[in-house]
Amino acid sequence: MIIKFLGGVGEVGGNKILLECEGYRILLDFGMSFSEKRKFYSEPWLSPRAWEDLIGLGIVPEIEGAYRFQGGESEPLDAVLISHSHSDHSGCLSLLRRDVPVYCGETAKAILEALAEVRPKGLENDLEGLSLIAFRTGSRIRIGPFDVEPIHVDHSVPGSYGFLISAPGASLAYTGDYRLHGNKPEMTMDFVDGASGLGPNAMITEGTNILDGEVMGELDVRGKLRKIILESKGLVLADFSMADLDRLNTFLEVAEESGRMMAIPMKQAHLLRALRGDRGLKVPDPEADDRIAVYRRSKRSYYDWEEELLDRCRVIGAEDVKRFQDKLILACPFQDLREIIRIGPEPGSCYILSTSEPFNEEMELEREKLVNWLDHFGIPMYRVHCSGHAMPNEIRSVVAEVGPDRVYPIHTEHPSLLARFLSGICEAKAPELGRAEEL
Numbered sequence: 303m304i305i306k307f308l309g310g311v312g313e314v315g316g317n318k319i320l321l322e323c324e325g326y327r328i329l330l331d332f333g334m335s336f337s338e339k340r341k342f343y344s345e346p347w348l349s350p351r352a353w354e355d356l357i358g359l360g361i362v363p364e365i366e367g368a369y370r371f372q373g374g375e376s377e378p379l380d381a382v383l384i385s386h387s388h389s390d391h392s393g394c395l396s397l398l399r400r401d402v403p404v405y406c407g408e409t410a411k412a413i414l415e416a417l418a419e420v421r422p423k424g425l426e427n428d429l430e431g432l433s434l435i436a437f438r439t440g441s442r443i444r445i446g447p448f449d450v451e452p453i454h455v456d457h458s459v460p461g462s463y464g465f466l467i468s469a470p471g472a473s474l475a476y477t478g479d480y481r482l483h484g485n486k487p488e489m490t491m492d493f494v495d496g497a498s499g500l501g502p503n504a505m506i507t508e509g510t511n512i513l514d515g516e517v518m519g520e521l522d523v524r525g526k527l528r529k530i531i532l533e534s535k536g537l538v539l540a541d542f543s544m545a546d547l548d549r550l551n552t553f554l555e556v557a558e559e560s561g562r563m564m565a566i567p568m569k570q571a572h573l574l575r576a577l578r579g580d581r582g583l584k585v586p587d588p589e590a591d592d593r594i595a596v597y598r599r600s601k602r603s604y605y606d607w608e609e610e611l612l613d614r615c616r617v618i619g620a621e622d623v624k625r626f627q628d629k630l631i632l633a634c635p636f637q638d639l640r641e642i643i644r645i646g647p648e649p650g651s652c653y654i655l656s657t658s659e660p661f662n663e664e665m666e667l668e669r670e671k672l673v674n675w676l677d678h679f680g681i682p683m684y685r686v687h688c689s690g691h692a693m694p695n696e697i698r699s700v701v702a703e704v705g706p707d708r709v710y711p712i713h714t715e716h717p718s719l720l721a722r723f724l725s726g727i728c729e730a731k732a733p734e735l736g737r738a739e740e741l
């Protein structure tokens with residue numbers, strides 16, 4: 303088996319790992335590299351128009367038989383396997399050739415499809431014609447000589463998996479993104495146990511938090527939110543990832559305890575409705591859960607999916623929030639900040655930044671604007687979060703438990719640091735972009 307790292311090398315995200323064996327080629331994750339994209343574009347004002355632009359600028363790598371607009375007679379990739387629905391792992395799917403099958407978890411499929419529906423259509427948001435094949439833990443996927451076993455892991459979005467891959471003469475464990483300090487460490491341990499049973503030749507692990515380790519779990523988040531929200535007199539505004547169900551459930555528990563209702567954006571309500579049938583998840587139902595109201599953004603017309611929500615759910619608007627500030631937590635993503643002009647938060651209100659992914663440069667730029675909004679309205683900000691990614695000691699214990707011959711750190715800005723941290727357990731090798739590694 304040959305491994306080529308085509309993304310996620312020396313950066314957080316943009317994962318793309320090509321495996322080749324006996325003429326078959328499969329890709330582990332097909333993520334967008336935000337750091338590369340940011341070098342050239344500033345969305346929405348300056349955004350890529352064609353896939354050639356993305357290739358030409360080196361934002362996405364040349365991969366034979368991968369792209370839908372590619373001409374020529376190239377053979378298609380044999381499969382793409384998606385570990386989870388975050389864009390840094392799935393963001394290039396829109397560009398994929400339609401005759402390449404895509405495998406992802408059932409929940410990830412529901413999330414990808416629901417988000418594609420609520421986001422503006424375009425070059426990077428078009429899943430039309432793709433065949434998404436759903437798997438669960440226990441599924442076995444056979445692609446030519448590759449035998450793939452997906453096993454769930456705990457991450458800040460449901461439907462996250464790692465992969466155990468066997469091919470003649472070689473085996474590999476790929477973690478995807480994972481953690482042990484979240485609500486469901488046993489899920490990650492299922493993957494670790496499976497990987498340890500495989501005794502792989504190589505392991506690919508993420509290493510996001512190698513410089514920003516903070517030991518904090520979802521229960522700590524709950525405790526901190528509880529203290530802040532119980533002490534707050536006015537409106538509580540909160541920003542957290544729409545697809546992070548653990549965080550939403552934490553907010554809902556604290557909302558109930560503090561006698562407040564949670565108002566969520568329409569997009570999030572749409573996503574929750576799409577996930578309602580998922581047996582393995584604790585999904586609050588925006589139509590029936592009396593802790594939830596759907597916040598209607600002030601605008602002239604609504605899409606069909608929005609109209610449907612507005613018909614079925616308890617709906618509140620800016621005027622209601624203005625009147626009942628001390629009775630509400632308003633989930634307020636960055637792009638909804640304009641709503642607070644109409645709401646006019648009273649003195650004593652606060653803003654809680656509870657996004658679980660690390661800050662990047664783009665978010666730093668946004669942070670400046672966020673601070674201007676908060677300054678204008680006199681709203682202090684708290685930062686409460688627990689990462690979706692493993693901490694350094696967690697990574698070391700996982701690698702030791704799995705016991706591969708060799709480990710490759712990816713999804714980190716400091717692969718050499720992590721390789722040195724892991725040395726002694728097994729051979730640890732910082733990958734190089736595009737170089738072929740033989741197993």
Ligand SMILES: [Zn+2]
Binds near residue numbers: 315391713
């Ligand atoms: Zn990631």
